[in-house]
Amino acid sequence: MGSNNHSPITELTVDVLVIGGGMAGFFAAIRAVEKGQKVVMVDKGTVGRSGFTPWANTFCIFDKSQGDSADDWIKGVQAKGEYLVNLDYFSMLIEDSLPRYSQLLQWGIVDTRPEWDRESAIPSRKYLAGHDRRLLLPKVLKKAGVTMIQRVMVTELLQNDGCVLGAMGFHMDKNEMIAFHAKATVICAGAGGYKAPGFPIHGSTFDGDAMAYRVGASISGKDFMDFHFTGDINPWDVFAMQEEVFVNRIYPTKGPTVNGLGIGIDPIFKIQAEGPPLKEFMPEDLAPPDPVDHRSQGKSLMPKMPNGNIVMGAATGLGVHKSEGIWPANKECFSGIPGLFAAGDALASMICGASYPTTGMGLAGSAVQGYRAGEAAAEFAARAGKEPVSQATLNRISHDTMAPLNADRGFNPRWVNQLLLNTMQPYYILLIMEKRRLESALIQIEFIQEHIVPRILAQDRHELRLAHEAKNLVLNAEMKLRACLFREESRGNHYREDFPARDDREWLAWVIINRDSDGKMELRKQAIPIEWQGDLTQPYESRYQRRFPNELEFLRTKAGN
């Protein structure tokens, strides 16, 4: 601190760089290596133990031999995702979920023991009996020949002549910057949250989105909210919850159905109407387990009640899984910027649309997209031949990255995160939304962005990570508020008090965010292809079965005018 910290730059040259060591990154790296490329994976923590993957517990499989019908799945996901589902990517899930699951089975990362039963819960290490994905993912990668570089936080993508040519980051433990010169880069850095006291995802801070946005990639899906509850006593402590079995194994699940379990923001309406606490929060209409089909659905996979009072906003800031992130320019996980690909929660593949259709699509989506992204990146890398970025550029990035560490004075990054959480966490900002309240939050965020983020101080490399995370989180908050203001309707996990109904004429569209030539945030609509819009002749109330408060009154008044 206070001195001028010049970190030496180590340069590595690879074919394919994978950023992030969760399920998407795992398959991206495996596939790119299979295609004969030299692959490096970089993770700011430890491969297999960072991001959301250590906690994922369901994997959705399309299995024809169990009588699954693609038509039914599509109808189900469209109804639950309220017609904002990208069917190209959803079809990828239908095609590839079983092959990816079979691979995981071969590696022992999943196993076929029957569903867990709570009564026989035994300590996790013994229960896992060699099927621990957190330990097996890096083991399989190593065997496949993937080089893993851990505890390095990537802060910026390398760009030249409109192409992404790798990335650069700093080491958590050494005074060292690492420049990865790569022919193709795959962002698998997940989504994120504002470090709310709830889900154990404080390491995920939208780093991928933020880096991609800064080099000109499009971002989407920020207008839909994750909605998870939790208990207020050690919310996700695996031991306190006595749910070690639940969070330590991965269970196969079935796909979405029109009438099946969907997870929406509905409980918040009860709180809005009656005040806290929330007592009943489990959906009642869960299908009972099918004794023939080994895959579970609904009730059998629900954890028991969390400890303490039930609180909302376990993952404030998170969007609907797979619906937020880097906007794909094609069906092959390409970002639109040559050399840059994305998969998993970092890709706005929109396989869930506006709301969660069922369990298991998150992890399965990451696996199938990771594989495809790895393949596309490998094919790109085999053809690419750009000059690496200049030494001057590397020096400039190194200087910018280290700036919080070299400052003499400044703000505590934890305090910045606290400001962000205080601004975004209240239920009346992101769950029950309204124009003036969103604008007031945006004014706060703009101030933080302009006056506080540039003056964050880091006393050591741990805090340097917190500083860059805070910067990325504040950018995400701006995206979120602008996207929510822009979408003047309600749909899925997006409820606007001032526009409390779906508006099919205006909003069968995704919201795309870009950085314009002046560095300002620019938003536009991208229409849903007509063939993905569902049956528009269906009466409103059967097309949309979930009711928003004041929705029907609003529609009646509108029709009356």
Add this chain to the structure above:
Amino acid sequence: MAVELKQIENCIGCGSCVLTCPCDVFRLDEKAKKTVIAYPEDCQVCSMCTIYCPTGAIFVTHGKITKPITAYM
């Protein structure tokens, strides 16, 4: 507290917690061959460190009580 070293005498300095923690809370004291809870305020009370501690040296207590977060340190 959030995360605690209840049986530090059991710690063998293997560094498993340093690698495991998604929030980078631990550092290894190379000389003493013991882990150090360097940043308890950043603990997310997930207990992953406990799962992968081979000797049962780490515990996560209920609640998270840390020093107040202020604008500067």
